[in-house]
Amino acid sequence: MKSLHHDQFINFLNQDLGLPSSSISLAVKQSGYSLTTLPMILWQYGLISLQQLDRIFDWLDAITPEFT
Numbered sequence: 752m753k754s755l756h757h758d759q760f761i762n763f764l765n766q767d768l769g770l771p772s773s774s775i776s777l778a779v780k781q782s783g784y785s786l787t788t789l790p791m792i793l794w795q796y797g798l799i800s801l802q803q804l805d806r807i808f809d810w811l812d813a814i815t816p817e818f819t
Contacts, residue, residue, distance in 0.1 A: 756814055760786055763810055764793075774798045786811065 761779075764770045770793070778798060782789040790807045793799045799807070 757784070757786060759814065760789070760811070764807075767810075768799065768803050768806065770798065 761775060764775050765772060774793070774796075778789055778792045778796065781792045781796075790799075790804055790811070793807075794801070794804045
């Protein structure tokens with residue numbers, strides 16, 4: 752089952768970064784539906800720039816609770 756964060760992340764990629772659904776689908780399949788590897792796969796396949804990769808990591812940091 753997909754998590755809420757996964758759905759929010761897909762929406763972020765599509766709406767905020769403007770990635771086509773086909774590109775997102777390809778990366779999701781290659782990542783095994785893992786939020787941790789999805790950003791790197793998008794970058795390795797040339798689907799996002801380094802600046803977009805930074806934005807993705809910032810977004811992921813913002814939704815990840817800090818462990819103290």
